[in-house]
Amino acid sequence: MQESLMWDLNTQERIRNLTWWWWWWLLFIKDPKEPRRSRQLMILWSTKDCQRIKVNDRWWERKFDITKTENETRFHGMTAAWYYDGSKLHEPFVLEENSFAVRRISEHEGELVPESKNTYIFSGNPKQYALHIKRPGFDMRFRIGPWNSFMDRQRYKKARYIGKYGYNGLRIYGQKLSGTIETQDGTEDITGTAYFQKIMVNAPAFPWYWGVFHTEDGSYIDYMLPHIGLATGRKTEAPRSWRDGNGLRLSNRMQFYVAREDRTYHFRVRRFFKTWTSEGLPVFHVLGRSKDAKAELELVLESYSRAFWRFEQKYLRWFNSILHYNEYPVEVKKLEFREGGRKISLDDLGYITGNCEHTWGKLL
Secondary structure (H helix, E strand, O other), X not given: OHXXXXXXXOOOOOOOOOOEEXXXXXXEEEOOOOOOOEEEEEEEEEEEOOOEEEEOOEEEEXXXXXXXXXXXXXXXXXXXXXXXXXXXXXXXXXXXXXXEEXXXXXXXXXXXXXXXXXXEEEEEEOOEEEEEEEEOOEEEEEEEEOOOHHHHOEEEXXXXXXXXXXXXXXXXXXXXXEEEEEEOOEEEXXXXXXXEEEEEEEOOEOOEEEXXXXXXXXXXXXXXXXXXXXXXXXXXXXXXXXXXXXXXXXXOEEEEEEOOOOEEEEEEXXXXXXXXXXXXXXXXXXXXXXOOOOEEEEEEEEEOXXXXXXXXXXXXXXXXXXXXXEEEEEEEEEEEEEEOOXXXXXXXXXXXXXXXXXXXXXXX
């Protein structure tokens, strides 16, 4: 069962100085003040098979190697998070070095617990997961549970490029979110949706564009555009550069699950470009077309905030690799699906929310 992999850390195929593991939740919290935009929170628990790596301006040094017993795995890594509260981006919301314990309570139930004076606990089972994030000024308690059979399914994918080089990942496209956020202003009940991935990467990280979107009726969209080109050599932090582009695409997939039809449409991204808001944030323009050219999906995605992370890993004295990783909460300005004479648009899907990623540089 895929669910049993949630609390497992694969150490059999690790590659020295390269392998990277993480658990990652992205929460879309409804904002009654901005119906077309969501408040968003990302939290990640991670470790890497290297002695040290710089995250933003902080060096992480591994204190001990991964140890495993029958029902528990211990490792040293970092917890990282950002939070967009509807008007302000708290970044980093969390960036903390931790020792971790991952415990399997039963076949499908477990918990991930960092040792900290704060609280960043992920626990539960497929019927209900829980996140408890408590740090100065905030006490967040989230419940994450079933939505529909397409969204809830735990999908495991494994790819090998050559030898051990490749990746494996466990994903949950979407689940319903509820809970409370307590601040100095009081306690607020919240609702929304959540996306999850647990990934092990055994390959160099090169530039990519990625996006994920949830609709009110339980439909789902994502795209992934990894590429190699001039952006691989970029070392600046500015979101805009003449080096940006699609380069040589390693993949150009896109999918649209239409809940009311219980049907998934698959596309190849035929056109992808960016324009810019007056605040200097990207607007992503995406056009996908089915293999038989009978269906198209067009998106216009306007960023309204930016979360930025910089990862640097040194090799010997004279060489380092740097990956710039950006996450953009976006408002979907246009969504139009066309097949023959029929269309699906924003008005047909209700509330929709999403996030776009853009990375440049490389991490070897």
